[in-house]
Amino acid sequence: MVFENKTLAVIGAGVMGNAIIQGLLRKQAMSPENIIAADPNRETLEALQGTHHIHVTSDNLEAASSANLIVLSVKPQAMEKVMQPLRGHVDRTELILSIAAGVSLHTITSGLLNSRVARAMPNTPGQIGQGVTVWTATTDVKDTQLEQAQRLLGALGKEIHVDDERFLDMATALSGTGPAYIFLFMEALIDAGVYMGFSRRVAQELVLQTMRGSVEYALNSGLHPAVLRNQVTSPGGTTASALYEMEKGRLRTIVSDAIWAAYRRAHELGEDQL
Numbered sequence: 001m002v003f004e005n006k007t008l009a010v011i012g013a014g015v016m017g018n019a020i021i022q023g024l025l026r027k028q029a030m031s032p033e034n035i036i037a038a039d040p041n042r043e044t045l046e047a048l049q050g051t052h053h054i055h056v057t058s059d060n061l062e063a064a065s066s067a068n069l070i071v072l073s074v075k076p077q078a079m080e081k082v083m084q085p086l087r088g089h090v091d092r093t094e095l096i097l098s099i100a101a102g103v104s105l106h107t108i109t110s111g112l113l114n115s116r117v118a119r120a121m122p123n124t125p126g127q128i129g130q131g132v133t134v135w136t137a138t139t140d141v142k143d144t145q146l147e148q149a150q151r152l153l154g155a156l157g158k159e160i161h162v163d164d165e166r167f168l169d170m171a172t173a174l175s176g177t178g179p180a181y182i183f184l185f186m187e188a189l190i191d192a193g194v195y196m197g198f199s200r201r202v203a204q205e206l207v208l209q210t211m212r213g214s215v216e217y218a219l220n221s222g223l224h225p226a227v228l229r230n231q232v233t234s235p236g237g238t239t240a241s242a243l244y245e246m247e248k249g250r251l252r253t254i255v256s257d258a259i260w261a262a263y264r265r266a267h268e269l270g271e272d273q274l
Contacts, residue, residue, distance in 0.1 A: 023155025102269025126156030
């Protein structure tokens with residue numbers, strides 16, 4: 001048991017911090033009495049304590065100093081402010097896992113004087129255990145700590161380990177921000193359905209089930225999306241007409257440009273921490 005006799009501090013108990021706590025408890029990977037959450041929002045802490053029966057505090061140092069493992073689930077802009085009081089007090093912590101976008105391993109290791117650091121980029125479907133997380137770690141994170149990081153991130157869904165930190169900013173742009181792209185496309189399809197005459201309720205049901213079924217079909221088939229698209233596209237048919245308009249509108253280029261914009265912004269967030 002990688003978490004046997006271990007205490008976890010989750011600093012920043014917002015959406016993703018809460019998701020990690022929920023996932024660990026759902027999988028019975030850790031017990032509530034071994035988890036402490038720190039957050040400045042008293043209502044958030046009271047809700048967590050009432051729902052999960054974990055320990056809570058508004059003092060980050062109190063949480064961190066009593067933990068073997070720390071998850072930093074804070075906004076990148078707040079990372080320096082969060083790290084400053086912890087510096088010199090967490091140098092013996094077994095593993096520090098950050099999910100702050102754009103904040104480099106170097107920034108965290110130097111900011112906390114601890115070289116046993118992993119960095120991850122999860123996404124919001126992790127709230128229901130259906131997310132995907134790309135992560136990496138410093139060379140000082142040994143096998144036991146790597147397994148701990150794997151189990152922590154596995155609470156959110158699928159996890160993919162990479163050896164090069166540069167893939168984290170790429171993951172931020174593609175999968176981390178990805179749900180927003182999907183939601184926007186869903187919204188556009190629903191609005192088109194309403195424009196044609198469907199009620200919003202029916203249009204939404206049609207779109208959501210179509211999206212869900214398409215993803216499941218793609219996963220089960222193992223085929224390339226281009227092959228699947230061709231299966232649906234009859235020569236001279238309705239699908240061909242629709243796809244022609246999307247291609248004429250440069251949909252692929254717009255999507256690619258948007259992802260590159262997110263990638264550049266991830267770089268900028270990291271540079272802001274230097």
